[in-house]
Amino acid sequence: EAGVAQSPRYKIIEKRQSVAFWCNPISGHATLYWYQQILGQGPKLLIQFQNNGVVDDSQLPKDRFSAERLKGVDSTLKIQPAKLEDSAVYLCASSTRTSGSYEQYFGPGTRLTVT
Amino acid sequence: GENVEQHPSTLSVQEGDSAVIKCTYSDSASNYFPWYKQELGKRPQLIIDIRSNVGEKKDQRIAVTLNKTAKHFSLHITETQPEDSAVYFCAANSNYQLIWGAGTKLIIKP
Numbered sequence: 001e002a003g004v005a006q007s008p009r010y011k012i013i014e015k016r017q018s019v020a021f022w023c024n025p026i027s028g029h030a031t032l033y034w035y036q037q038i039l040g041q042g043p044k045l046l047i048q049f050q051n052n053g054v055v056d057d058s059q060l061p062k063d064r065f066s067a068e069r070l071k072g073v074d075s076t077l078k079i080q081p082a083k084l085e086d087s088a089v090y091l092c093a094s095s096t097r098t099s100g101s102y103e104q105y106f107g108p109g110t111r112l113t114v115t
Numbered sequence: 116g117e118n119v120e121q122h123p124s125t126l127s128v129q130e131g132d133s134a135v136i137k138c139t140y141s142d143s144a145s146n147y148f149p150w151y152k153q154e155l156g157k158r159p160q161l162i163i164d165i166r167s168n169v170g171e172k173k174d175q176r177i178a179v180t181l182n183k184t185a186k187h188f189s190l191h192i193t194e195t196q197p198e199d200s201a202v203y204f205c206a207a208n209s210n211y212q213l214i215w216g217a218g219t220k221l222i223i224k225p
Contacts, residue, residue: 033212042121042204042215043159055211091158100208101147101166106158 002026004107006092012113018080021110025073025094031055033104034067034077035091043091049075050098082114117142117209121216129224134195136219138205139187145207148181148188153218154201162203163190195223 005024013019025032030051035043046065048055051072060067064083069075079086089111093104118141128134140148149164165172165179165188172179176195181188188207192199200223206213 040218042217044215045212048212098211100211100213103149103161103164104213106160108158 004092004094004105006090006107006110008110009108010111010113012115013082015084015114016081018078019082019112020079021077021090021092021112023075023077023092023107025075025092026105029094029096029105030072031095031098032069032075033091033093033095034075035093037089037091037109039088046077048098055098079112082112084114087112087114117145117207117214119205119207119214119216121205121219123219124217125220125222127222127224128195130195130197132195134192134199134221136190136203136205136221137187138189138207138216139185140207140209140214141186142207142209142214143186145209147208148179149206149213150177150179150190151204151206152201153204159204192221195221197223197225199223 007022032049034046037043046060047057047067049069052069067077089109091109092107095102095104121138146167151159152162153159165181176193178191202218202220204218205216
């Protein structure tokens with residue numbers, strides 16, 4: 001089966017600019033996650049979708065980050081305006097179910113550098 | 116909230132020796148404990164997981180043990196090989212999501 005797709009793979013922007021990331025999960029996976037992984041740390045969940053509904057976005061900095069999954073398939077994550085501390089790898093993952101107790105399949109990630 | 120602590124942060128072992136990575140969790144309702152391996156510049160991938168109804172699970176050279184009473188679980192890698200070099204993350208489920216440890220960088224010395 002095809003894996004989780006993400007684009008772009010790399011992005012360099014200046015602070016205060018905006019950026020958007022795209023994710024296409026594995027076909028049929030209802031649950032989609034966006035993680036932020038800062039160098040040397042574990043993934044931090046930003047937002048979790050079940051189909052096109054939000055399950056958890058408690059750690060999403062809503063003043064600058066937004067995410068949507070309008071048709072319950074693809075998802076986009078946006079940052080506006082970006083800060084230096086947003087430099088990280090943004091990982092998208094998908095899973096068959098939303099309970100948190102099933103394997104999560106990760107995409108290759110988008111490495112964001114904010115200068 | 117739920118917390119997962121992972122030790123050590125870096126582990127260096129001689130090729131062929133065993134490696135053990137330990138994690139503790141705080142949510143007594145957690146019942147799923149996966150381990151992910153992340154090679155440099157690559158995505159995390161599941162290598163083994165364990166559910167709370169078993170105490171140990173093995174898959175060739177890797178094994179995971181779980182002590183629910185003490186709220187800790189461990190990853191054991193035997194006969195380590197160069198390709199085992201990576202960062203390993205433990206995690207525990209809590210409230211429909213996974214809580215991740217900070218990771219252990221495993222270095223295999225030739």
